[in-house]
Amino acid sequence: MQEVTIIGAGLSGLIAAIQIAEGGGRVVVHEAGAKPGGRARTDVSNHRVNLGPHAIYRRGHFGDWLMQNDLLPKVYYPSLLGLRLLSGGRSRRMVPGLPKVMSSGKREAPVDESYRSWATREFGTDVAKLAIGFASLPTYHPDPGILSAAFVQERIARSSEWRPVWYVSGGWITLVDKLAARAEAFGVEIVTRSKLAELPDGLCVVATDIPTAAKLLNDPGLASPGPDNALLDVSIKKRRGDPTAVLDVDGHVYISSFSAGDPSIAPKGEWLLQAVAGIGEGEAVDTARGRIEAAMDVGYKGWRNRAVWQRKGVTRNTVGPCEMPGTTWRDRPAIDRGHGRWLIGSHVAAPGILAETCFESAKTAAVMVLSKLD
Numbered sequence: 001m002q003e004v005t006i007i008g009a010g011l012s013g014l015i016a017a018i019q020i021a022e023g024g025g026r027v028v029v030h031e032a033g034a035k036p037g038g039r040a041r042t043d044v045s046n047h048r049v050n051l052g053p054h055a056i057y058r059r060g061h062f063g064d065w066l067m068q069n070d071l072l073p074k075v076y077y078p079s080l081l082g083l084r085l086l087s088g089g090r091s092r093r094m095v096p097g098l099p100k101v102m103s104s105g106k107r108e109a110p111v112d113e114s115y116r117s118w119a120t121r122e123f124g125t126d127v128a129k130l131a132i133g134f135a136s137l138p139t140y141h142p143d144p145g146i147l148s149a150a151f152v153q154e155r156i157a158r159s160s161e162w163r164p165v166w167y168v169s170g171g172w173i174t175l176v177d178k179l180a181a182r183a184e185a186f187g188v189e190i191v192t193r194s195k196l197a198e199l200p201d202g203l204c205v206v207a208t209d210i211p212t213a214a215k216l217l218n219d220p221g222l223a224s225p226g227p228d229n230a231l232l233d234v235s236i237k238k239r240r241g242d243p244t245a246v247l248d249v250d251g252h253v254y255i256s257s258f259s260a261g262d263p264s265i266a267p268k269g270e271w272l273l274q275a276v277a278g279i280g281e282g283e284a285v286d287t288a289r290g291r292i293e294a295a296m297d298v299g300y301k302g303w304r305n306r307a308v309w310q311r312k313g314v315t316r317n318t319v320g321p322c323e324m325p326g327t328t329w330r331d332r333p334a335i336d337r338g339h340g341r342w343l344i345g346s347h348v349a350a351p352g353i354l355a356e357t358c359f360e361s362a363k364t365a366a367v368m369v370l371s372k373l374d
């Protein structure tokens, strides 16, 4: 039987490998890094830290597949009781108007209109502003108001469900390890430190970032725009009353404690916080990080003196694409590239939120690959 090459052992490449091998295919995965994981990696030292705040949306095909295949690692629900919302310089449990936004999930919003224009008509100017601030969390975008109303509304609806997400105990690497182990159990060979500069002969699934895929597929026009983000990870000495999470609906900043439900990821007495802010057009990274620090000042009093460890980061179009008015996921780069080549990942033409798109695209490609095998 023909061998299938997969380039990239992030979530997408590993999921495709499992599904192709499960269907009877012979698979080799090449990974440039020393270990599988890609953006789902967890850096492990005194702290176990993901690349920015990461959560699995649990009520989707990806969550279902993980559960049905016994691939879900140990997870927990982030506590909503400890969430604080920052608005008007104050920290509170709820902001008037937000329940209206969160319960609006069943209302369909148009693809062709901006979320700001649609939400202003639906809720009025003040609540629309709140809704846009709330949407900065599931979109990771600095100004979700400019995006397609349908795109933003779907994210708000998914984030407003009862217990919408799981946090992964021990970091996302525990999910990656499970996927890699399952792939290997199906006979998949995972070759690490193997950076491919061109596509090999035969059937090939490209599961890299888009700029690398553009080179490998010899398609310089390949693009799928998404936001840039400033990240700040801080481990602080815990104080009673520290919130489990802070959403700054004015400053479009999200901060979450990953120690609140999983004390194993930081030394005893410390709380590991991961914060993210979308970087606005023309905004300096330091200015975006300044918004994070300002939210930390309100949410976690005295955090600068309590900080035991911290690291700063920037990600450029790596969270996932965002759709502008008039576009949907169907307008993103196609999965089937012809001639036995496929492109999968967070930025391609498949539905779902964030890593769900990795799963959906991997599943679609796996079916196509299996149909080509003798």
Ligand SMILES: Cc1cc2nc3c(=O)[nH]c(=O)nc-3n(C[C@H](O)[C@H](O)[C@H](O)COP(=O)(O)OP(=O)(O)OC[C@H]3O[C@@H](n4cnc5c(N)ncnc54)[C@H](O)[C@@H]3O)c2cc1C
Pocket: 007, 008, 009, 010, 011, 012, 013, 030, 031, 032, 033, 036, 037, 038, 039, 040, 051, 052, 053, 054, 055, 056, 057, 194, 195, 196, 197, 207, 208, 209, 212, 229, 231, 276, 315, 318, 319, 320, 344, 345, 346, 353, 354, 355, 356, 358
């Ligand atoms: C800050 C941040 C927060 C996020 N939060 C969430 C969240 O809360 N929930 C969620 O679902 N998703 C979230 N995501 C998105 C999620 O991390 C990604 O969608 C997912 O990890 C992407 O997986 P992938 O396999 O498609 O790509 P990648 O993880 O990028 O994997 C690609 C792999 O290809 C390898 N590679 C590249 N070039 C080559 C080459 N030439 N040869 C061989 N190998 C190569 C790379 O080393 C890498 O391992 C977040 C992302 C970021 C950056």
